[in-house]
Amino acid sequence: MAETFQNLLLGFSVALQPSILVYAFVGCLIGTLVGMMPGLGPLAGISLLLPATFGLNPIIAIVLLSGVYYGAMYGGSTTSILMRIPGEAASVMTCVDGYAMTQNGRAGPALAIAAIGSFIAGTFGVIGLMLLAPTLAEFALRFGPPEYTALLLMGLFILAYMSGGSMLKTLAMAAFGLMLGMIGIDVMSGYTRFSHGLVELGDGVGIVPVAVGLFGVSEILLTAGAPTAPDVQRPKLRDLIPSREEFRLSAGPIARGSLLGFLIGIIPGSAHIISSFVSYGIERRLSKHPERFGQGAIEGVAGPESANNAAASGAFVPMMALGIPTSPVTAVMIAAIMVHGILPGPLLIQQQPELFWGFVASMYVGNVVLLILNLPMVGLFVNLLRIPYSYLYPCILCFCIVGTYSVSNSLMDVWILLAMGAIGYVLRKFGYDLAPVALGLVLAPMLELSLRQSLAMSAGDYAIFVTRPIAAVMFALGAALFVFSLKPLFGKGGDWRASVGLDSEQG
Amino acid sequence: MSTRFLIGVALALFALFAAAQEKFPSRPITMIVPFPPGGVADLTGRPIAAAMEKVLKQPIAPVNRSGAGGKVGYAATANSKPDGYTILIALSSVSIFPEVDNIFNLKPAYTLDQLVPIALISADPTILVVHPSLPARNAKEFIALAKSRPNEIAFSSSGLYGTLHVAMEMVIQSARVKLRHVPFAGGGPAVAALLGGHVAALSSGPAAAVAHLRSGKLRALASWGDKRLAAMPELPTWKELGYKDVEFYIWAGLLAPRGTPDAAIKALREAARSAVQDSEFKQVMARLETPINYLDAPEFQKFWERDAERLVRTVRRVGKIDAKK
Numbered sequence: 001m002a003e004t005f006q007n008l009l010l011g012f013s014v015a016l017q018p019s020i021l022v023y024a025f026v027g028c029l030i031g032t033l034v035g036m037m038p039g040l041g042p043l044a045g046i047s048l049l050l051p052a053t054f055g056l057n058p059i060i061a062i063v064l065l066s067g068v069y070y071g072a073m074y075g076g077s078t079t080s081i082l083m084r085i086p087g088e089a090a091s092v093m094t095c096v097d098g099y100a101m102t103q104n105g106r107a108g109p110a111l112a113i114a115a116i117g118s119f120i121a122g123t124f125g126v127i128g129l130m131l132l133a134p135t136l137a138e139f140a141l142r143f144g145p146p147e148y149t150a151l152l153l154m155g156l157f158i159l160a161y162m163s164g165g166s167m168l169k170t171l172a173m174a175a176f177g178l179m180l181g182m183i184g185i186d187v188m189s190g191y192t193r194f195s196h197g198l199v200e201l202g203d204g205v206g207i208v209p210v211a212v213g214l215f216g217v218s219e220i221l222l223t224a225g226a227p228t229a230p231d232v233q234r235p236k237l238r239d240l241i242p243s244r245e246e247f248r249l250s251a252g253p254i255a256r257g258s259l260l261g262f263l264i265g266i267i268p269g270s271a272h273i274i275s276s277f278v279s280y281g282i283e284r285r286l287s288k289h290p291e292r293f294g295q296g297a298i299e300g301v302a303g304p305e306s307a308n309n310a311a312a313s314g315a316f317v318p319m320m321a322l323g324i325p326t327s328p329v330t331a332v333m334i335a336a337i338m339v340h341g342i343l344p345g346p347l348l349i350q351q352q353p354e355l356f357w358g359f360v361a362s363m364y365v366g367n368v369v370l371l372i373l374n375l376p377m378v379g380l381f382v383n384l385l386r387i388p389y390s391y392l393y394p395c396i397l398c399f400c401i402v403g404t405y406s407v408s409n410s411l412m413d414v415w416i417l418l419a420m421g422a423i424g425y426v427l428r429k430f431g432y433d434l435a436p437v438a439l440g441l442v443l444a445p446m447l448e449l450s451l452r453q454s455l456a457m458s459a460g461d462y463a464i465f466v467t468r469p470i471a472a473v474m475f476a477l478g479a480a481l482f483v484f485s486l487k488p489l490f491g492k493g494g495d496w497r498a499s500v501g502l503d504s505e506q507g
Numbered sequence: 508m509s510t511r512f513l514i515g516v517a518l519a520l521f522a523l524f525a526a527a528q529e530k531f532p533s534r535p536i537t538m539i540v541p542f543p544p545g546g547v548a549d550l551t552g553r554p555i556a557a558a559m560e561k562v563l564k565q566p567i568a569p570v571n572r573s574g575a576g577g578k579v580g581y582a583a584t585a586n587s588k589p590d591g592y593t594i595l596i597a598l599s600s601v602s603i604f605p606e607v608d609n610i611f612n613l614k615p616a617y618t619l620d621q622l623v624p625i626a627l628i629s630a631d632p633t634i635l636v637v638h639p640s641l642p643a644r645n646a647k648e649f650i651a652l653a654k655s656r657p658n659e660i661a662f663s664s665s666g667l668y669g670t671l672h673v674a675m676e677m678v679i680q681s682a683r684v685k686l687r688h689v690p691f692a693g694g695g696p697a698v699a700a701l702l703g704g705h706v707a708a709l710s711s712g713p714a715a716a717v718a719h720l721r722s723g724k725l726r727a728l729a730s731w732g733d734k735r736l737a738a739m740p741e742l743p744t745w746k747e748l749g750y751k752d753v754e755f756y757i758w759a760g761l762l763a764p765r766g767t768p769d770a771a772i773k774a775l776r777e778a779a780r781s782a783v784q785d786s787e788f789k790q791v792m793a794r795l796e797t798p799i800n801y802l803d804a805p806e807f808q809k810f811w812e813r814d815a816e817r818l819v820r821t822v823r824r825v826g827k828i829d830a831k832k
Contacts, residue, residue, distance in 0.1 A: 047543060047544040047545070047571070048544075050544045050545060051544070051553055051569070054553070054554075054791075141699065141702055141703035141704075142703055143703070144700060144703055144704075144705030145689070145700075145705065185575060185576075187666060187667060187690055187692060188667065188690060188828070189667070189827070189828045190607060190610075190611065190667045190668055190827070190828060191611065192611065192613065197613075197614070199574070199575055199578055199579050199582050199616045200574055200575070200579055202574060202575025202576070202578060202579070203574045203575050203576075203579075268696065268699045268703075269696065318699070322699075322702065323718055323719075324695055324698055324699045324702065325545075325695035328543065331543075331545050331546075331693075331695055332543075332544055332545040334545070335544070335545030335546075335549070335550060336545070338550070338714075338794070338795055339550065339791065339794060339795065340794060341793070341794030341795075343717060343718045343796070344718065345717075345718020345719055345721070345722060346718065346719065346722040346724055347718065347721065347722050348718075408543075408571065408572065408573055408574060409570055409571065409572055410572075410574065410579075449692065453689050453690070453691070456661070456687060456688065456689045456690075457661050457687065457689050457705060457706065459658060459687060
């Protein structure tokens, strides 16, 4: 413990140098701005900035990039809350209740709670990284394809709790999402599926154009199609600060989201995307008034926002402790330090204490910077809503298209964005919930790959899912969840859906 | 038709004429990087672009056109305007895709004769790394183990028909062993699966494995080169061990679309030749633990032909993956 403390002092002595502090600040600022661009998320942000770090020293490079990463995570929530445009997959859930809060005139509190939740979760994640990185990393490696399959299946069960509307419609949308996720080259056999000869579809349909199209573009179309233009909001100062009640309601979701996000984040792979979905599902399940979800429940912002920020720090555990790039974002970060001749690997923490502890300390600093940067800016951001829709929406549409294109310089992504905007418009006219589409699209390729990898490992023997302890426990949990979610189909009255009267046809 | 229009036409014609006379390059060059930032192609492409800029006196802008394991960027270059202003930083996988398209009876997105070489920048053989729990101390024991337990040893790869898969497939075909293939989406997850012991073996780039070898988390058994690696002289090659047709490199080279004017190719070749001598470039490559293996276009052409022939032969023998297997 004393040693950790000493190391942390070393770290702060690095991170608090004025030059490094400036880069942490610049990183957070750039990240926030990038994250606010529709379609541009953390990955795009750090990818675009990576070449610029080649000339800097490695500590500055990694401080700058992690600032961008954090900032973009947070910036994505701003557009989700204010305009219903998710910057990346992780903020899809924030769109639902965050935007509903904006429509209720509570945009300020939603942004403030998102900032505070992100700060707490981020700080919690760094503490976890600092104290437990080597231990946790070894544990995380035990997550192979079978464990991953179990985790993702649990994610799928969460779908049942996600939506307030009809179960049938939720499942239909989830199926649509899963089907979209089938497009592309089959990793196990090499067959190209449903790509109609378009090479760009080989990797499948990206989540960013789909999420931005379904949520953002459809919202613009719906507003344009409304018989009367919605009133432009004129937020007052006292509407910016969360009420005592809102703070009270957020405390639990932030705490649970932080823990959950961190645990999911350390697992190698891209599963951290599901952390915000899982958090939303849990909060809704635990809430005494689940019917408020979707109508502007602060818990629906606090939980997922905390979860995705904690997952962001969790993802650094395998990267720092083992030097393996387990997700696209950490792959770019590893490249950034490799260019400087530092070999990431199990010995990194011992061989480069300044780098590791400087990085840890700079994450503390970065979280504080973000909070300082963003809380005062809540007022500024909210005032964007004063812009009349006839000016605001065309601009947003342009930003959506430019942002989506710039992620991989692909015109195909722009077409997907526009098509999804149209599909989203129609589906929302018919009262479908769109979040399950996003979760389905994210889950389908990962679930399919890990299931088939598991079977490749065992030469087709399904016993692999029960003979490995972690996988077996998770499957048991998943089965329990599944039975639990079936309950409303059989037992009447016990389910909250009945009390809302939304699900009568399921009876 | 106004006078102004005629003057405009005259000016345009003059500009066209002037352009034809101009020395290459007269405007910025685009370098297509068919992989996301941070990958091998990106990390090699950016420094070489920076070094070539100094010679050509025009900016070279790397543009990441990733997708479908590199196929999107390869196809985009092959079908771009051959004027010398679009070049490609390609990896060995460029030779594989057309053959895979053939296997599936698809119209190839591009063919190899649509691309011409400029220069080879680096070529690094992969190495066989295994999890320490595998009871094989050297390559001979590994093959013996694989023969005594057919289809039981699992190996990870960066993806089906991906470079790391094809390298392993060469050993499988040459040594007549059966291994289980577990493809992952990229080299990083493939290494993670090996570290976690979910698979037992992997053909990996030396740079991606070296830190884990030093810490004893993984063990290296053999290399795919035609001579031993300078950084790991104790490691035998498959060729030494008697598997004559096992030779594989992760190479990175500059290509241009066929039809690029000779003058442009010549200028680019010269720029690449001095770029590999550039001290800054050398420094970056040393930090990445990637040795520079420069070959000028004619030698690169020969190297590429031999390499592509090996890859295509291997991929053809792999064929379609039978769903029932």
